[in-house]
Amino acid sequence: MKNIENENEDLVQSQKSLLAKLYKINRAFNIHFQSLGFFLMAALVYSFYLFSLFMTGQITPTLAQRYGVFGIVINIIQVVVLLIMFIYFIYQNVVYYSFIRKGNRSIRKIKESHSNIYSFEYKLHHGIVSYVNNVTTFFKRYSKEKKNMRDLVTIFLFANFLFGLYIIIIIFSLVEIEETAMVNSPFMAIFFLMTVISWLVSFGSSFKIRKNFIIWEKIIPKLDSWAQDLEDLPSNTSKSSEILEDEQKKNHN
Amino acid sequence: MSTRRNKFEIWSEVMESCLRTPRTQTWLLREIRLKTLVVKETLQFLLNRHLIEEVNDADGIKYQTTEKGEKALIKYYNLINDFFEPD
Numbered sequence: 001m002k003n004i005e006n007e008n009e010d011l012v013q014s015q016k017s018l019l020a021k022l023y024k025i026n027r028a029f030n031i032h033f034q035s036l037g038f039f040l041m042a043a044l045v046y047s048f049y050l051f052s053l054f055m056t057g058q059i060t061p062t063l064a065q066r067y068g069v070f071g072i073v074i075n076i077i078q079v080v081v082l083l084i085m086f087i088y089f090i091y092q093n094v095v096y097y098s099f100i101r102k103g104n105r106s107i108r109k110i111k112e113s114h115s116n117i118y119s120f121e122y123k124l125h126h127g128i129v130s131y132v133n134n135v136t137t138f139f140k141r142y143s144k145e146k147k148n149m150r151d152l153v154t155i156f157l158f159a160n161f162l163f164g165l166y167i168i169i170i171i172f173s174l175v176e177i178e179e180t181a182m183v184n185s186p187f188m189a190i191f192f193l194m195t196v197i198s199w200l201v202s203f204g205s206s207f208k209i210r211k212n213f214i215i216w217e218k219i220i221p222k223l224d225s226w227a228q229d230l231e232d233l234p235s236n237t238s239k240s241s242e243i244l245e246d247e248q249k250k251n252h253n
Numbered sequence: 254m255s256t257r258r259n260k261f262e263i264w265s266e267v268m269e270s271c272l273r274t275p276r277t278q279t280w281l282l283r284e285i286r287l288k289t290l291v292v293k294e295t296l297q298f299l300l301n302r303h304l305i306e307e308v309n310d311a312d313g314i315k316y317q318t319t320e321k322g323e324k325a326l327i328k329y330y331n332l333i334n335d336f337f338e339p340d
Contacts, residue, residue: 014330021337122273129269133262215336222332227261233302
């Protein structure tokens with residue numbers, strides 16, 4: 001009896017410890033995703049605003065005025081870079097969203113399972129494995145033989161920094177345009193501050209995300225060897241092959 | 254890399270689902286979203302290694318994780334736990 005109690009204690013303890021870590025990981029991903037999303041939204045707002053100012057004739061491309069054709073080429077390059085940036089940010093958001101959506105679903109499942117009468121009685125959670133499985137599915141989808149998740153996240157990290165900086169420079173160029181009174185309004189100042197903060201948060205949290213991915217990359221092969229250990233356990237094949245027999249009968253019929 | 258579920262993903266999920274609460278094969282099929290044959294193979298594999306056991310219930314045959322299965326799950330949880338920094 002005491003042995004069973006100890007076993008239960010070990011199980012509850014290991015689940016509790018792992019769950020605390022999974023919550024922490026999930027929170028880090030949520031923060032990263034939200035800050036990235038806000039930054040993308042802010043960048044879009046500024047771009048549309050700049051475009052509308054240009055279309056209504058409130059601003060004129062100064063580079064084109066000063067340097068002629070060369071200035072126009074630079075302006076086109078700026079717009080192309082901006083477009084690439086948006087596509088890249090959207091791709092990043094899609095990648096993280098696929099992870100977060102599944103992660104949040106698993107966390108919800110874990111919480112629900114704990115309110116289940118049986119689980120509550122034993123203080124056990126169901127759904128932890130489902131969270132881990134979501135992580136491994138995510139890795140399988142995005143890891144290529146030559147480019148693993150670690151490299152992909154490192155590219156995201158540098159792209160966030162550079163593109164973020166680019167957006168900040170564009171916003172500064174907006175502030176320099178004296179004739180547009182709206183850009184100097186308190187609302188725009190607060191919006192700008194929030195944009196910078198979201199950029200810094202997404203950049204800072206990128207390091208944490210990268211660190212987590214490196215850990216998961218090490219864990220997955222260990223889980224494979226855990227499965228191998230189970231396979232190596234002595235098997236009692238004489239027992240209960242009825243489960244498969246039913247299926248074979250169905251196939252014959 | 255294929256996105257099909259690995260062996261460890263299926264085995265661990267079945268064992269966790271049957272932890273202290275016996276589950277029917279239908280319940281496992283529905284909740285874990287696996288093909289019938291895969292569930293049957295998984296159950297047989299786990300039964301043969303005494304990681305789960307059959308429980309006869311009024312609703313029919315149910316499966317519950319054994320003490321040995323729980324130990325395997327503890328090992329699984331701790332394996333992941335050890336990679337992350339302590340709280």
